Amino acid sequence: MAGLFPQDGYTDFVGRQDELTGIAAALADSRVVTIVGAGGVGKTRVALVAAAQAAARYPDGPWIVELSNLSDPALLPNTVAGVLGLPEQDARSALDALLEYLRDRRLLLILDTCEHLLDACAALAQAVMREAPGVTVLATSRQPLDMPGEHTFPVGPLPVPESDWLPVAGAGRIDGGDAVELFALRAAGAVPDFAITAENVADIIRVCRRLDGMPLAIELAAVQLRVLPLGELLDRLNHRFTVLTGGRPDALPRHQTLRTAIEWSHELCSVAERRVWARLSVFAGAFSLAAAKEVCAEVSLERPDVVSALVGLVDKSVVLREGERYRMLDTVREFGAEQLASSGELAACRARHIAWYVAMARYFGAHFADDDQMDRYHELREKHPNLRAALEYALESEEDPVTPALAAASLEPDGSPEQLADTSESPESVVTAVAQERWEAGAELACSLYGYWQISGLLGEGGYWLTKVLDRFPDPGRERARALVNRGFLRSFQGDLRNALADCEAGTAMALTIGDDGTTARGYQHTQITLTFLGRHDEALKVANEARARLRACGDQIGELLLVGQLGHLHQLAGRPAESVAVCEEGLAMLGPDSREQWLRTYLYNISGIALFQMPGREADCERMLRKGLAGKQELGDIIGMAYAIDGLGWLAQKTGSPARAAWLLSGRSAVGARREPAVQRDRDHGGVPPAGGGRGGRRDR
Amino acid sequence: MEEFHQQAVAAAAAAIGELVYEAEYAAGAAYVRALLDAGAGKGALRLDIP
Numbered sequence: 001m002a003g004l005f006p007q008d009g010y011t012d013f014v015g016r017q018d019e020l021t022g023i024a025a026a027l028a029d030s031r032v033v034t035i036v037g038a039g040g041v042g043k044t045r046v047a048l049v050a051a052a053q054a055a056a057r058y059p060d061g062p063w064i065v066e067l068s069n070l071s072d073p074a075l076l077p078n079t080v081a082g083v084l085g086l087p088e089q090d091a092r093s094a095l096d097a098l099l100e101y102l103r104d105r106r107l108l109l110i111l112d113t114c115e116h117l118l119d120a121c122a123a124l125a126q127a128v129m130r131e132a133p134g135v136t137v138l139a140t141s142r143q144p145l146d147m148p149g150e151h152t153f154p155v156g157p158l159p160v161p162e163s164d165w166l167p168v169a170g171a172g173r174i175d176g177g178d179a180v181e182l183f184a185l186r187a188a189g190a191v192p193d194f195a196i197t198a199e200n201v202a203d204i205i206r207v208c209r210r211l212d213g214m215p216l217a218i219e220l221a222a223v224q225l226r227v228l229p230l231g232e233l234l235d236r237l238n239h240r241f242t243v244l245t246g247g248r249p250d251a252l253p254r255h256q257t258l259r260t261a262i263e264w265s266h267e268l269c270s271v272a273e274r275r276v277w278a279r280l281s282v283f284a285g286a287f288s289l290a291a292a293k294e295v296c297a298e299v300s301l302e303r304p305d306v307v308s309a310l311v312g313l314v315d316k317s318v319v320l321r322e323g324e325r326y327r328m329l330d331t332v333r334e335f336g337a338e339q340l341a342s343s344g345e346l347a348a349c350r351a352r353h354i355a356w357y358v359a360m361a362r363y364f365g366a367h368f369a370d371d372d373q374m375d376r377y378h379e380l381r382e383k384h385p386n387l388r389a390a391l392e393y394a395l396e397s398e399e400d401p402v403t404p405a406l407a408a409a410s411l412e413p414d415g416s417p418e419q420l421a422d423t424s425e426s427p428e429s430v431v432t433a434v435a436q437e438r439w440e441a442g443a444e445l446a447c448s449l450y451g452y453w454q455i456s457g458l459l460g461e462g463g464y465w466l467t468k469v470l471d472r473f474p475d476p477g478r479e480r481a482r483a484l485v486n487r488g489f490l491r492s493f494q495g496d497l498r499n500a501l502a503d504c505e506a507g508t509a510m511a512l513t514i515g516d517d518g519t520t521a522r523g524y525q526h527t528q529i530t531l532t533f534l535g536r537h538d539e540a541l542k543v544a545n546e547a548r549a550r551l552r553a554c555g556d557q558i559g560e561l562l563l564v565g566q567l568g569h570l571h572q573l574a575g576r577p578a579e580s581v582a583v584c585e586e587g588l589a590m591l592g593p594d595s596r597e598q599w600l601r602t603y604l605y606n607i608s609g610i611a612l613f614q615m616p617g618r619e620a621d622c623e624r625m626l627r628k629g630l631a632g633k634q635e636l637g638d639i640i641g642m643a644y645a646i647d648g649l650g651w652l653a654q655k656t657g658s659p660a661r662a663a664w665l666l667s668g669r670s671a672v673g674a675r676r677e678p679a680v681q682r683d684r685d686h687g688g689v690p691p692a693g694g695g696r697g698g699r700r701d702r
Numbered sequence: 703m704e705e706f707h708q709q710a711v712a713a714a715a716a717a718i719g720e721l722v723y724e725a726e727y728a729a730g731a732a733y734v735r736a737l738l739d740a741g742a743g744k745g746a747l748r749l750d751i752p
Contacts, residue, residue, distance in 0.1 A: 060739070061739065085738060085739070573703075610703065613706070639738060646734070647707055650707075650710055651706045651707065651709075651710040653710075653714075654709075654710040654713050654714045654717075655710070659713065659714035659715075659717035659718045659723075660714075660718055660722065660726050661726075662710055662713075662714040663714045663715070663718065663722070663723045663726035663727045663730070664726045664727070664729060664730035665730060666707065666710055666711055666714065666727065666730070667726075667727040667728070667729075667730035667731035667734065668730060668731075668734050669707070670731055671730070671731040671732075671733075671734035671735040671738065
């Protein structure tokens, strides 16, 4: 879960009243509060309930940023900014943009699961403390962030009664404490008629005590009631722990208790379920059934077997089902990852994960202007943590320990280890070739996502991954050329125009030299928009002609469509509104009247609307176009595009004699602009491109 | 195009007066900001402009 915090609370939350009181006090006293506790102890749920209870003190809301799926600390500011809805469409760092946005906000920022990003989280929290006086950070972690001003709040297991026998409370109700209540709640979910009775309460208490009151361990055990009677469940648990401790009670440290409970769940799984559990650990966050089948299945475990195993894992609460998606809790996923690493299947499984997301990205790139563009985009957006994971796996360094296994996997189509020995290549060259293949997949993924980076506004993150591609391909070649022109394209929309032009020109020249016609054509196209933003309109027009001829020659219809939109923009900025409108109409005609393509269409509406504003007597057409642009950009969630349309409607309202409406609308870009850099610098850098943002704050920007 | 924006701001404020302008401006900004907050990270936004 990530985003603005739900205010309706948690109906199945058990106990923790003392902790919640303590955290509320800590939040009142400190700007950085870290809830510290072992994996599986329930830190996240405690944080969410504490945040819900404190919500009234934060008018700009509690926001939760789920970090367990993020492994690269460099992307922490981007991740937080993304949750807050800040586009990366300017040249500032994501951290600067984030701090600028937070500076006058009063909100609670929940950083959930920080232990693998301690330094980055501490640095971010310190910057927030320094720059954003109205923001409080609530972190959850297995370790403190270890920073000045941090208030750590330990969360332990749920209390378990010392005695096995409990007095019956009023109305025959048995009050067994928080751990027993949690067990009963989860057991009732697994076995509908389950209830605590005078007969079973002692065994329940023993189970909870055996599991040290660890919530995740209790939840995993409770669902076993589907297949085991309570007494047998207790006997098996006791046996499992007695073997480990040599019969000494309480001999296991708490984290070992949870691990033992997870191992026990693992033992109760079928062989296929264990293999799928391990393989699913390559997913970052939620995954679909289709993805699970594609990544987990191979010759010895076919797709139907994967589905059956997944159903079994859901029954055992190892995998959680959320609508059409599935996910694993961190501790459970970590256990699976250990099993996968020791199985020798890690590299092959990651390779299938990479291949799945490369195929998805490649389709999106090649069918960018198709009718299902937005369905595909939303599908990718939902999968963002896994796109990141695939990029990380693919672009890891050559020294990555999984590489030799990938080498072996790629050389053993029939599973024969002899094939590795048969190859004439040395082990070193094999490793290099396999790393090269993996990096090529990473380059394909990062470059095929060009439209995704733009629509999502994740220009900074797209540039980050393309820079990684360039690090992996330092010598001239197809991947380097393609990454350069794509990075230049993203940089141009961030307003980093000098570097954008350098990238576009270098990539285009390289592509020309090596004879890569497709990348050359796109390189000219990207150079054209950069020159337009630089205000070099005559050069931009010449490059547009070159780009169009080359795009047409290699049959790149999507590139040509994009170029037409860029040409409309060029004419509008160059003071040729009639030409701009004509080119936009040409683009819309190329898309066709029934097209459901959204990105380019709405861009054309906006450009055309602004050009029509400049044409006397075309006010009605101007409003029609800008309203269509606004509606489409809203559908896309493109707040920069929305800002263009709203601002244009504001000019039009004033022009057509509605000054009050104009005032209302003219604030729109300021409200949107609070999520991005002030207008002045960007406006100058873009050579007159309308500032999609604007001055910050409520004061009008005159 | 910044000049289109600035011209519209100046003309609207002159037409309805500074106080009314500020009130309308603040209402619009609050409306858009609340919608952006509600829609952050979720993709599609719904903004019904007057």
